Amino acid sequence: MRKLVVIDGNSVAYRAFFALPALSNSSGLHTGAVYGMTTMLLRLIEEEKPTHFLAAFDAGKVTFRHSQYGEYKGGRQKTPPELSEQFPVIRNLIEAMGIRQFELEGYEADDIIGTITKLAEQDDVQAVVVTGDKDMLQLASERVTIALTRKGVSEIERFDPAHIREVYNLAPDQIRDLKGLMGDASDNIPGVPGVGEKTALKLLHEYGTVEQVLAHVDELKGKLRENIANHADDARMSKELATIFREVPMEADWDALRFAGPDKPKLAELFRKLEFRSLIDKLDLGGGAGAEPAESDEQEEALEVVRVTADRLGDLVKRLGEVKAFAAEVTGDNPHTGDVHGLTFLAGQTAYYVPFGLLASDEASALREWLADPEIPKITHDAHRTEVALHWRGLPLRGVAFCTMLAGYLLDPTEAGHTLGLLARKYECGSVPENEDVYGKGAKFKVPDEQTLAAFGARRALAISRLESKLSELLKQNGMESLYHELELPLSGRLAAMETTGVRVDAGALEAYGEELKQSIARLEKDIYELAGTEFNIGSTKQLGEILFDKLKLPVVKKTKTGYSTDAEVLEKLEPYHDIVKHILHYRQLTKLQSTYIEGLLKEVRPETGKIHTYYQQTIAATGRLSSQFPNLQNIPIRLEEGRKIRRVFVPSEPGWVILAADYSQIELRVLAHISGDEGLKEAFRTGLDVHTKTAMDVFGVSEDQVDANMRRQAKAVNFGIVYGISGFGLSRNLDISPKEAEAFIKQYYETFPGVRAYMDNIVATAREQGYVTTLLNRRRYLPEIKASNFNLRSFAERTAMNTPIQGTAADIIKLAMVKIADRLESEGLSSRMLLTVHDELVFEVPPDELETMKRLVPEVMESALELDVPLKVDVSWGDNWYEAK
DNA sequence: ACCATCACG
DNA sequence: ACGTACGTGATGGTA
Numbered sequence A: 001m002r003k004l005v006v007i008d009g010n011s012v013a014y015r016a017f018f019a020l021p022a023l024s025n026s027s028g029l030h031t032g033a034v035y036g037m038t039t040m041l042l043r044l045i046e047e048e049k050p051t052h053f054l055a056a057f058d059a060g061k062v063t064f065r066h067s068q069y070g071e072y073k074g075g076r077q078k079t080p081p082e083l084s085e086q087f088p089v090i091r092n093l094i095e096a097m098g099i100r101q102f103e104l105e106g107y108e109a110d111d112i113i114g115t116i117t118k119l120a121e122q123d124d125v126q127a128v129v130v131t132g133d134k135d136m137l138q139l140a141s142e143r144v145t146i147a148l149t150r151k152g153v154s155e156i157e158r159f160d161p162a163h164i165r166e167v168y169n170l171a172p173d174q175i176r177d178l179k180g181l182m183g184d185a186s187d188n189i190p191g192v193p194g195v196g197e198k199t200a201l202k203l204l205h206e207y208g209t210v211e212q213v214l215a216h217v218d219e220l221k222g223k224l225r226e227n228i229a230n231h232a233d234d235a236r237m238s239k240e241l242a243t244i245f246r247e248v249p250m251e252a253d254w255d256a257l258r259f260a261g262p263d264k265p266k267l268a269e270l271f272r273k274l275e276f277r278s279l280i281d282k283l284d285l286g287g288g289a290g291a292e293p294a295e296s297d298e299q300e301e302a303l304e305v306v307r308v309t310a311d312r313l314g315d316l317v318k319r320l321g322e323v324k325a326f327a328a329e330v331t332g333d334n335p336h337t338g339d340v341h342g343l344t345f346l347a348g349q350t351a352y353y354v355p356f357g358l359l360a361s362d363e364a365s366a367l368r369e370w371l372a373d374p375e376i377p378k379i380t381h382d383a384h385r386t387e388v389a390l391h392w393r394g395l396p397l398r399g400v401a402f403c404t405m406l407a408g409y410l411l412d413p414t415e416a417g418h419t420l421g422l423l424a425r426k427y428e429c430g431s432v433p434e435n436e437d438v439y440g441k442g443a444k445f446k447v448p449d450e451q452t453l454a455a456f457g458a459r460r461a462l463a464i465s466r467l468e469s470k471l472s473e474l475l476k477q478n479g480m481e482s483l484y485h486e487l488e489l490p491l492s493g494r495l496a497a498m499e500t501t502g503v504r505v506d507a508g509a510l511e512a513y514g515e516e517l518k519q520s521i522a523r524l525e526k527d528i529y530e531l532a533g534t535e536f537n538i539g540s541t542k543q544l545g546e547i548l549f550d551k552l553k554l555p556v557v558k559k560t561k562t563g564y565s566t567d568a569e570v571l572e573k574l575e576p577y578h579d580i581v582k583h584i585l586h587y588r589q590l591t592k593l594q595s596t597y598i599e600g601l602l603k604e605v606r607p608e609t610g611k612i613h614t615y616y617q618q619t620i621a622a623t624g625r626l627s628s629q630f631p632n633l634q635n636i637p638i639r640l641e642e643g644r645k646i647r648r649v650f651v652p653s654e655p656g657w658v659i660l661a662a663d664y665s666q667i668e669l670r671v672l673a674h675i676s677g678d679e680g681l682k683e684a685f686r687t688g689l690d691v692h693t694k695t696a697m698d699v700f701g702v703s704e705d706q707v708d709a710n711m712r713r714q715a716k717a718v719n720f721g722i723v724y725g726i727s728g729f730g731l732s733r734n735l736d737i738s739p740k741e742a743e744a745f746i747k748q749y750y751e752t753f754p755g756v757r758a759y760m761d762n763i764v765a766t767a768r769e770q771g772y773v774t775t776l777l778n779r780r781r782y783l784p785e786i787k788a789s790n791f792n793l794r795s796f797a798e799r800t801a802m803n804t805p806i807q808g809t810a811a812d813i814i815k816l817a818m819v820k821i822a823d824r825l826e827s828e829g830l831s832s833r834m835l836l837t838v839h840d841e842l843v844f845e846v847p848p849d850e851l852e853t854m855k856r857l858v859p860e861v862m863e864s865a866l867e868l869d870v871p872l873k874v875d876v877s878w879g880d881n882w883y884e885a886k
Numbered sequence B: 001a002c003c004a005t006c007a008c009g
Numbered sequence C: 001a002c003g004t005a006c007g008t009g010a011t012g013g014t015a
Helices: A009-019 A032-048 A064-068 A087-096 A109-122 A134-139 A161-168 A172-182 A197-207 A210-215 A222-230 A232-242 A264-274 A277-282 A298-302 A310-318 A362-372 A383-391 A404-411 A420-426 A435-439 A450-477 A481-501 A507-532 A541-551 A568-577 A579-604 A641-649 A667-676 A679-687 A691-700 A709-724 A728-735 A739-752 A754-770 A791-827 A848-863
Strands: A003-008 A052-056 A100-102 A126-131 A144-150 A155-159 A304-307 A323-331 A339-347 A350-355 A378-380 A400-403 A503-505 A615-617 A627-629 A658-664 A772-774 A780-782 A833-837 A841-846 A874-879
Touching (some): A003 A009, A003 A032, A009 A032, A032 A087, A087 A100, A109 A144, A134 A172, A172 A210, A304 A450, A378 A383, A400 A404, A404 A450, A481 A615, A481 A833, A507 A641, A568 A579, A579 A641, A658 A791, A667 A709, A667 A754, A679 A754, A691 A709, A691 A739, A709 A728, A709 A739, A709 A791, A754 A772, A772 A791, A780 A791, A791 A833, A791 A848
Parallel strands (some): A003 A126, A052 A100, A323 A378, A378 A400
Antiparallel strands (some): A144 A155, A339 A350, A615 A627, A658 A874
């Protein structure tokens, strides 16, 4: 006798997901539903001994039921991401189990199951349907049993027609009628209002079917009669929706469905990945023929995890000399406001977890001294963040000798992230969960108990220690040792110091400016409403588009994928058509200032100090630049006067001091001159002429006094374009000229500076050959897409190949200058403080008696940070605030 | 969560 | 013929 088991894949997965606790493996993959599914499949194989096995899944989102009833399954909760991520794994599991899976576009699993069971009946095959969905009971027959999951998936109740009769006193076919009357909230099937299971059963026992109930509605009384009479159509439609379609175009290929048991090696590998250790043992999958040896982390298993208490601190203190690595539990995106929960120290085979409370207590002074001692080398992950977070708790961190995050970044700056979990996996140094998996995120954020933190810390510390040896070797192989040890690592401490120092902001002045803006915005708003003839949300691009293009019939210049484009470029083109446009542009400008720079900055001012403390991300930008967050102080307005005024509120934190700003002049073009070796471009910088004017002279073949403003503007655009990895189209858009004309400019430029063209050609060829490009200090960026056949991807990679060495070398230079300046300030005992860095600019606060020294020292160090074939030039300025330092 | 927009170098 | 400038972060609106 052939016996088929059919699983309702989606239904059972949901059941398993909600029934089981939120399990996850050490790499953070949720595994609850997979685990539930696994135990259930194993039990089915054991108990049912199927000769044929099929798992049916829903395909696509729209089925024919939606065309019958638009609201079908409407209002259903979105699948939780913790479950969605498990579906692919469930598919792998089923495959490894040796079970055939099936789905068909436009049909639900129900329909596939309805059809296969019908075919089973025809071919004399015994079938068991496993599902959580009671609707399926309608399929029960002599040959078809429905196994409903109970208590999640741990129990199964089998329904044959006799059992259905016992429980409901209905025939299987009448289940459809039951649903038709009572509806089903989970599928958004309406049914008849006021009719639940009890009433529906009573009616069906009396009349048999929905149609008969409707025919005898006159015999009913009161509200029930009224409801049924009014919702007769709903009842008929509901029944139809609940009816499983059994004519899906598919064939009964019993050979294809034959079940020969699990693919053991595959299953073993999957279980190892999922960390279902008990199942590996239970199924004896551990070392069977064909199975790979179990990947057990012996070192991790041998690790002793100690939760340090006050009376056991001595054990750790005695072994501080042996500490190989430490891991800090820091949570929160912003380390200035985040929490430190504890530190784990790895000494030999022991991981000591010290909760923060203990670390901060009198008893733990030896630990704090160890952390603060610059002479004791320390290895950790994300030293920069840790140092900032510890600083605010009065704990200095010095002597960081290796940071695995920074190393991971240098080895491949374009990776999606450099968390310890990602690095450990990538470099095969154990598996470490992400913070998100340990602490949760958003509303679910919760600090777990100390035991969990200790176990987590132990794994982190072990991974850090393993990564250190691997990554330092790789840095050496890549020739990045000095980039790492002499530039990035020292910089990380300098950044932490700048950030914790912070920059004073005159909050009163900021608020006052906000008041002014508020008035202007209100006036603009009124004007705009008047000109539009209606009030609307000007901030909504959708509503604005409707006003401009539907109501006022302005020409559509550009579209976005979601509708009309209304960006500044479009609005500038529309200015001549309607007065409203310039008001909108002005409104945009002022609301940007108000929301991002007035309100945004005010939120970040610490009331205790009146300062803003940004956080520089050292491991984000693919080119080696820094980025600035909470708030971003690298995009404070300067180009337009109204915005530039914001800079007035950035003031010295000590009375009488001044703000001093020093910026590299044309650093990227100078770098280009150096690395391309182009004689003409080098000459341009040696003459000391304005480089854009000089470019205009050379490209247009005119003398200095013949260069007009327009020629200089065009030359400047070409220079920018060159740095960005030029294309005729890009330049044409920027200059608002035709691509043809732009091409001509570029051709002319390349003829004038042939060395630049040679560089561009060479760097792209180099990228193609070696797969990456480098900066002067050997920073590296991989460009795998340089070989893509897709034109877009490849072109992008080519422009990146041209740009990254330039932008990245400029970043190398200013970073080097920062480290050198910080060293000088220290060695010369100056009290001036480095506060900010904005890609090619450094900002300091300076006491009056050091101003002369700093005016000399800062440019001197910046200009000599790295010797190029062209001079580096730095402009210095100072004043009472950042605005005045121009 | 994603998009469009806009601030900076 | 393809369809774009390089690198970031914050905001408000919308789905």
